[in-house]
Amino acid sequence: SYELTQPLSVSVALGQTARITCGGNNIGSKNVHWYQQKPGQAPVLVIYRDSNRPSGIPERFSGSNSGNTATLTISRAQAGDEADYYCQVWDSSTALYVFGTGTKVTVL
């Protein structure tokens, strides 16, 4: 089955840039979506189809995808960005949705 691997945690200084990776076999050939989940809340879509932001999501959130790694970048990190982040793809070979292992972002 297809697997997506994320770092367990990422720390970033206030105002600096955080990069969260999502590794998968040839993930660059798939559409990757990213979700933010704050404690006790449902996930919220922050990036879809690799690099697109839904309305209401700050421009500080951006995404890229190539080769075996997709990346969510949070620029000018704010305290409110502290959350768990999950990547997600559709594996067409098995007709299954797959979520990454999740990354906890801490803003110092």
Place this chain on the structure above:
Amino acid sequence: QVTLRESGPALVKPTQTLTLTCTFSGFSLSTSGMCVSWIRQPPGKALEWLALIDWDDDKYYSTSLKTRLTISKDTSKNQVVLTMTNMDPVDTATYYCARIYGGPGGGHFDYWGQGTLVTVSS
């Protein structure tokens, strides 16, 4: 305005069958490309996709849980129902329903319910 809301028992006993209902508004599951999915999250753990039903009544299931899951829809009531048989304490989780627009594989989970916590315990 799109909304989804999960409902069902907060507590089930081991071996029992869980039935969860997702009631939604703001869209129709008869619209081409529209799908509703179930996703769960055990306490402190990652999201796990469970099942999806699309506008054409096609159904997709997690490989590991396929034998225990059934998803169905009632378009007239704007509801999607998930049943999971033979519940076990490891199935304790928050269960979410979410919408996808763009067909199976073609979209992303753009709207989510608030989730419902199901505890499996005797």
